[in-house]
Amino acid sequence: MAGRDSLQAKAGLVEDGGSRSIISEHQRRRLERRSMLENVTSNGTISACVMILAAAAAVVCANTDAFYAIHDWAMQPVAIVVGGWEFSLTFELFVNDFLMAVFFLLVGIELKYEMTVGELRRPRQAMLPMLAAVGGVVMPATIYAVVNRGGAVYGWAIPMATDIAFALGVLSLVGSRVPPAIKVFFSTLAIADDLLAIAAIALFYGHAPHLGWLAGAAVVTALLALLNRRRHFRLAPYLALGLVLWFFLYQSGVHATLAGVILAFTIPARSDIHAGSLVEWLGSKLPELDDRFDDEAHILGQHDFTHAVRGVERVVHRVTPPLQRLEHYISTPVNFVILPLFAFVNAQVRLVGVDLGALVVDPVALGTYFGMLLGKPAGIFGVTFLLVRFGLAELPTGVQWKHILGVGILGGIGFTMSILISGLAFTEIPAELLAAKTAILAGSVSAALIGLGYMQVACKKCA
Structure with missing residues (x-):
């Protein structure tokens, strides 16, 4: 058997002059490429740009002859058939109700993360x-409700949501001049904003609930909570029950995307391993691995060694909490597939043949646009000022009032949640849905450009 020095040198744990690596050069280059890809996919600015491009492509396509083909495609059913049982959704509903539940799952993970360690x-x-x-939230909704009093007031929640990915992507364009405390303040605000938007969808934008299906959803939620309480750390049972929960909520009339949030809050955020003892345990395993390793034998013939390594692999794999593993699995598909697809399907704003003058003065468009552009900064800055003025809170270190105003302006970027709510509010009223979507796009672009320009100036002296 080879000695420990030989094994540790191959693992790169000690230097032997040339210090051979634990992996081949080809494998090292492949891992470097994978690391570069992960850096790209984890960049909020890039993911926000992809979503913007998808929305822009949708607007362009909607105003060409391609609109009809895209509309027919979106109305095509997606069916699941098991024996004689069939369940079908149009592609648009599949995106808005099912794929967006995965987005809400990621939102729920972020919320739980912030509530646990943030x-x-x-x-x-x-x-x-x-x-x-x-x-x-209150000020934009109030502005919308006042403008639409006696009319389409049901869309009051449309301008209240901040698109966290889009807004933080714009803020990142200002660069390192933004005080770190501002990013923390804005992230916390946006997450709380998401929570309020989720509550609004649950309470005001579902259908009359079917009690039987709702009771089934409650039972599934209890089973998920029981799995968590029994400290079950495998993801598969949670995801399987999550699919059942989504189906029950969809059938109940409650908006099915809420299944994602419920699922996120039941997935364990703890590690299955006592991390404090891990290093000591791994150290105790090294002599065993060393004794079983044969430097001259092919790896396929070293059954005792590979069996011992599998035991270490199983333990190390369980160090990462299930919640964190799931976030790693779904964050890239959500940011680069689901959200761009949602943007493309839902930003089909067709203005051909539309009376633009009437559209501009439509109360739904006015209430949405000014709720986003004026209501957001007024509400965020106003409440912050009152809390600080009356000694109930203090501004974070390094944060000035000009920064809070900039956060308020950027808070007016409301794309994903706002479009989702507009579709729920005006499902049967195409004219109002068009006015709402047009104002959402115009308001988000305006808030992004004004907020970016303002923060460039406000943070100039922070460099």
């Missing part, structure tokens, strides 16, 4: 941005 676990520190988020 800013939301410190009530005093989180209070200011969370209450500012409440102001940023």
Whole structure:
């Protein structure tokens, strides 16, 4: 048997002059390429740009002859057939109700992360941005409701949502001049904003619930909670029950995307391994691996060694909490497939043959646009000012009032949630849906451009 020095040298644990690597040069280059790809897919600015391009492509296609082909494609049913049982959705509903449930799953993971180890676990520190988020929800909704009093007031929640991915992507364009505390403040505010938007969808934009299906959803939720309580750390049972939960909620009349949030909050955020003892345990395993390794034998013939390694692999794999593993699995598909697809399917704003003058003065368009562009900064800045003025909170270190105003302007970027809510509010009213979507696109672009320009100036002295 080879000695420990030989094995450790091959693992790169000690230097032997040339210090051979644990992997081949080809494998090293492949891992480097994978690392570069992960850096790209984890970049919020890039994912926001992809979604913007998808929305822009949708608007262009909607105003050409391609609109009819795309519309027919979106109305095609996606069917699941098991024996004599069939369940079908149009492709548009598949995107909006099923794929967006995966997006809500990612939102729920982010919420749980913040409540476990982030800013939301410190009530005093989180209070200011969370209450500012409440102001940023109430003021836009109020502006919309006032403009549409006696009319299409049911769309009051459309301008209240902030698109966290889009907004943080725009903020990142300002670069390192943005004080770190501002990014934390804005992230916490946007997450709280998402939570309020989810609550609005659940309470006001579902259909009359079917109690039988709702009871089934409650039973599935209880089973998920039981899995968590029994400290079950494999993802497969959670995901299987999550699919059942989605189906029950869809049949119940409650918006099925909420299944994603419920599922996220039941998946364990703890590790199945006592991480504090891991290093010591791995150290105790090294002599066993060393004794079983034969430097001269082919790896296929070293059954004792590979069996011992599999035992270590199983333990190391379980160090990462299931919640974190799931986030790693779905974040790239959500940001680069689901959200761009949602944007393309839902940003089909066809203006051909539309009276633009009437569209511009439509109360739904006015309430949505000014709710986003004026209501957001007024609500966020106003609540923050009152809390600080009356000594109930303090501005984070390094944050000035000009930064809070910039956060308020960028908070007006409301794309994903706003379009989703507009579709729920005006499903049967195409004219109002068109007005809402047009205003959402115009308001988001306006808030992004104004907010970016303002933050470039406001943060100039912070460099």
